[in-house]
Amino acid sequence: MVQEEIRRRNAGALLRYVHLLGAVSRAELAERMGLNRSTIMALTTELTRVGLVHEELPTDTGRAGRPSLLVRPAADRFYVLAFDVAVDRLVAARVGLGGSILERRTAVRPRAGPDLHEVVEVLARFGRQLHRAAPPDAICVGVGASYCGMIRPGDGMVRFGPDLGWVDQAFGAELGRRLGLGLPVTVGNEAHLGAQAEQQRGAGVGFQNLIYLHGDVGVGGGIIVGGRLLGGDGGYGCELGHMVVNPHDGRPCGCGSYGCLEAEVGERALLDVAGRPAELFGREAIRSVTDDADRGDPAAREALRQIGDWLGIGVANLINLFNPGMVVFGGMLCDLYPGAAAQVRSRIARNVLPVARENVRLRTAALGDDATLVGAAELGFAPLLADPLGRPADTGRRAAGSCR
Amino acid sequence: MVQEEIRRRNAGALLRYVHLLGAVSRAELAERMGLNRSTIMALTTELTRVGLVHEELPTDTGRAGRPSLLVRPAADRFYVLAFDVAVDRLVAARVGLGGSILERRTAVRPRAGPDLHEVVEVLARFGRQLHRAAPPDAICVGVGASYCGMIRPGDGMVRFGPDLGWVDQAFGAELGRRLGLGLPVTVGNEAHLGAQAEQQRGAGVGFQNLIYLHGDVGVGGGIIVGGRLLGGDGGYGCELGHMVVNPHDGRPCGCGSYGCLEAEVGERALLDVAGRPAELFGREAIRSVTDDADRGDPAAREALRQIGDWLGIGVANLINLFNPGMVVFGGMLCDLYPGAAAQVRSRIARNVLPVARENVRLRTAALGDDATLVGAAELGFAPLLADPLGRPADTGRRAAGSCR
Numbered sequence: 153m154v155q156e157e158i159r160r161r162n163a164g165a166l167l168r169y170v171h172l173l174g175a176v177s178r179a180e181l182a183e184r185m186g187l188n189r190s191t192i193m194a195l196t197t198e199l200t201r202v203g204l205v206h207e208e209l210p211t212d213t214g215r216a217g218r219p220s221l222l223v224r225p226a227a228d229r230f231y232v233l234a235f236d237v238a239v240d241r242l243v244a245a246r247v248g249l250g251g252s253i254l255e256r257r258t259a260v261r262p263r264a265g266p267d268l269h270e271v272v273e274v275l276a277r278f279g280r281q282l283h284r285a286a287p288p289d290a291i292c293v294g295v296g297a298s299y300c301g302m303i304r305p306g307d308g309m310v311r312f313g314p315d316l317g318w319v320d321q322a323f324g325a326e327l328g329r330r331l332g333l334g335l336p337v338t339v340g341n342e343a344h345l346g347a348q349a350e351q352q353r354g355a356g357v358g359f360q361n362l363i364y365l366h367g368d369v370g371v372g373g374g375i376i377v378g379g380r381l382l383g384g385d386g387g388y389g390c391e392l393g394h395m396v397v398n399p400h401d402g403r404p405c406g407c408g409s410y411g412c413l414e415a416e417v418g419e420r421a422l423l424d425v426a427g428r429p430a431e432l433f434g435r436e437a438i439r440s441v442t443d444d445a446d447r448g449d450p451a452a453r454e455a456l457r458q459i460g461d462w463l464g465i466g467v468a469n470l471i472n473l474f475n476p477g478m479v480v481f482g483g484m485l486c487d488l489y490p491g492a493a494a495q496v497r498s499r500i501a502r503n504v505l506p507v508a509r510e511n512v513r514l515r516t517a518a519l520g521d522d523a524t525l526v527g528a529a530e531l532g533f534a535p536l537l538a539d540p541l542g543r544p545a546d547t548g549r550r551a552a553g554s555c556r
Numbered sequence: 557m558v559q560e561e562i563r564r565r566n567a568g569a570l571l572r573y574v575h576l577l578g579a580v581s582r583a584e585l586a587e588r589m590g591l592n593r594s595t596i597m598a599l600t601t602e603l604t605r606v607g608l609v610h611e612e613l614p615t616d617t618g619r620a621g622r623p624s625l626l627v628r629p630a631a632d633r634f635y636v637l638a639f640d641v642a643v644d645r646l647v648a649a650r651v652g653l654g655g656s657i658l659e660r661r662t663a664v665r666p667r668a669g670p671d672l673h674e675v676v677e678v679l680a681r682f683g684r685q686l687h688r689a690a691p692p693d694a695i696c697v698g699v700g701a702s703y704c705g706m707i708r709p710g711d712g713m714v715r716f717g718p719d720l721g722w723v724d725q726a727f728g729a730e731l732g733r734r735l736g737l738g739l740p741v742t743v744g745n746e747a748h749l750g751a752q753a754e755q756q757r758g759a760g761v762g763f764q765n766l767i768y769l770h771g772d773v774g775v776g777g778g779i780i781v782g783g784r785l786l787g788g789d790g791g792y793g794c795e796l797g798h799m800v801v802n803p804h805d806g807r808p809c810g811c812g813s814y815g816c817l818e819a820e821v822g823e824r825a826l827l828d829v830a831g832r833p834a835e836l837f838g839r840e841a842i843r844s845v846t847d848d849a850d851r852g853d854p855a856a857r858e859a860l861r862q863i864g865d866w867l868g869i870g871v872a873n874l875i876n877l878f879n880p881g882m883v884v885f886g887g888m889l890c891d892l893y894p895g896a897a898a899q900v901r902s903r904i905a906r907n908v909l910p911v912a913r914e915n916v917r918l919r920t921a922a923l924g925d926d927a928t929l930v931g932a933a934e935l936g937f938a939p940l941l942a943d944p945l946g947r948p949a950d951t952g953r954r955a956a957g958s959c960r
Contacts, residue, residue: 154558312909312911360789377786378786383782385764385765385879385881386914388911389877389878389879390877391879391909394876396873396907398803398804399869400802407907407909408906412907468800469798469799473795475790475792475793503798503811503813503816505795507716507792508795511790
């Protein structure tokens with residue numbers, strides 16, 4: 153019984169490596185997992201039997217001797233549906249085992265207005281289209297969604313979605329119902345998912361302590377501590393956007409307070425400081441400021457300097473608290489950070505204790521705007537990766553049956 | 557082999573329960589550990605054989621039927637030496653298995669001046685005295701120390717001790733050498749140890765997400781995330797005292813910057829705002845302010861209100877980031893917090909998102925000024941608790957032999 157449990161756990165660990173690394177030799181799997189080659193062979197044989205991986209000879213090893221077989225995820229056979237409710241768009245995608253985005257649908261999302269049913273309507277339609285377009289033998293193993301708000305981990309309830317004004321909306325349950333695939337929908341906060349995606353597949357691979365800042369209208373955060381996402385008691389931690397950095401002279405924040413980090417470095421702050429008209433908003437408006445700064449426009453450069461100083465205070469505070477190996481800037485901060493980097497680094501030098509900043513690196517998100525969608529897909533894959541051999545090989549098909 | 561490893565791990569887990577709970581029935585151990593009674597009996601029999609626990613009949617169970625034996629730690633037989641280099645005192649103690657402080661020595665520490673050798677000289681002398689005074693059959697199983705600075709986890713190097721001006725001082729190694737007991741000295745940061753002690757034996761028992769703020773000259777922090785101390789890449793995380801809360805109008809901080817939390821709420825800030833002369837310092841001076849405030853003195857009350865506002869901003873930021881179940885105030889904040897609580901709570905209400913503050917509790921340290929010393933003792937007990945049956949029963953005695 154213990155042996156059987158170990159075998160299943162090892163199969164999950166092996167499939168996770170293959171899922172994350174894409175194509176990996178048996179020899180490398182043996183080394184990474186600390187198992188001998190015959191155990192690896194037994195595991196890959198089983199995973200091949202149920203169709204989750206393929207094995208193949210490497211094209212050219214450049215070495216003499218029998219080459220180690222390459223193990224690849226069956227991206228064409230097993231997939232998830234991933235959804236992203238971002239501040240400016242609604243995205244649905246079919247993502248194959250291994251993590252590649254096979255197909256996607258995107259709609260522009262109005263800044264204000266859409267209620268739960270309107271959002272779910274669009275996403276569920278996209279989801280059904282993607283599902284129908286999948287090859288006939290492909291199996292849908294899970295559904296994950298990213299939402300720009302505070303999510304109750306157990307059931308995907310949106311506790312607070314500031315930009316849409318949603319409070320206690322049963323997003324996960326409703327999307328699951330409207331998809332009609334017989335699969336639960338796991339929902340996560342967009343910055344949490346972005347952090348996990350960047351750590352697993354992006355700029356932060358190999359980092360056990362990582363801070364991801366996701367900017368759009370506000371600033372969300374995902375913080376990896378010792379390899380795991382910081383949740384806190386209710387799963388509502390990481391709200392770095394509401395860290396007060398400017399208590400006595402701060403800009404009003406959407407949360408009702410003043411001087412929060414997101415009020416000082418969010419989209420509205422940058423556009424105001426850069427002197428842009430109040431009716432402008434969105435990524436294009438932000439890029440016009442960063443482009444002007446690149447061209448040497450003094451007002452745009454000064455705006456980036458001011459915003460960079462506030463961002464630097466926030467990042468310095470976070471480095472003092474978390475002693476991370478890496479800080480990743482995502483969302484619109486991907487665009488903003490390069491022009492603000494000097495100011496951020498100067499604040500870190502001034503405000504972080506030397507031993508805590510010895511080895512920290514600052515990067516923009518390697519997955520760009522897909523970080524949140526990729527993180528949502530991982531939510532969908534989680535049950536399969538936890539126990540790929542736990543169910544008879546045809547259970548997936550039965551789930552697929554109820555899917556279609 | 558797997559069975560043997562499980563048995564040893566279970567023995568460690570059982571001894572840890574007995575160590576933390578003091579006296580616990582076999583029935584309760586079975587329930588907490590999810591093991592059956594015969595397994596528990598086998599484990600307690602073995603731990604009794606090597607002298608680590610005693611078993612006894614409960615005095616009065618108030619129930620019919622055969623009572624469950626009580627298992628107690630052998631506090632008289634197994635002990636650690638624990639040391640505390642605090643901002644105003646040097647403490648050494650002999651702490652028995654089970655965590656009770658059996659005997660202690662304390663010296664007043666001058667605010668400035670003592671170098672590594674002077675500090676180690678005093679502590680080593682105390683340690684040898686405590687060791688000689690132990691009963692002849694008692695066994696010293698480890699040594700732990702708390703230090704008010706940033707510690708390199710591996711070797712107890714003080715990377716930065718701001719109040720004594722220590723940089724890269726080999727405190728752990730030197731104390732071990734001067735004690736001459738043949739045991740390594742494990743060193744931790746005082747606020748980290750205070751957090752762990754409060755979570756294991758103090759106000760935060762049962763809380764998996766807890767923030768401990770330790771005030772004296774500065775403000776240190778220990779943050780428990782998912783049951784574990786937040787370390788970060790190098791073990792230098794939790795530096796909440798250098799979170800910038802007042803960036804443009806802040807008081808100078810010992811770190812060279814301005815407006816850090818510790819600059820705004822530390823000892824000097826309180827005494828200055830309360831109008832006390834610059835030559836006053838220390839706990840008595842702080843208590844004179846809080847006593848005056850209790851008696852209704854307007855200047856003292858206004859000082860606590862102002863300091864409480866800065867403290868509240870810091871605590872609100874931490875709650876947004878960590879969504880903890882509890883925040884514990886230790887060191888001089890134990891004295892300061894009651895008079896500042898209203899202001900702290902008002903900041904939390906204003907600055908923390910509602911879902912993240914739904915269930916958070918605020919408390920003063922239940923272990924008071926012993927929190928850091930108790931945490932240091934736990935460092936000393938860690939190897940024994942990790943594997944109490946790992947060595948032959950007489951190894952402890954041999955270590956004791958080399959101890960004396």
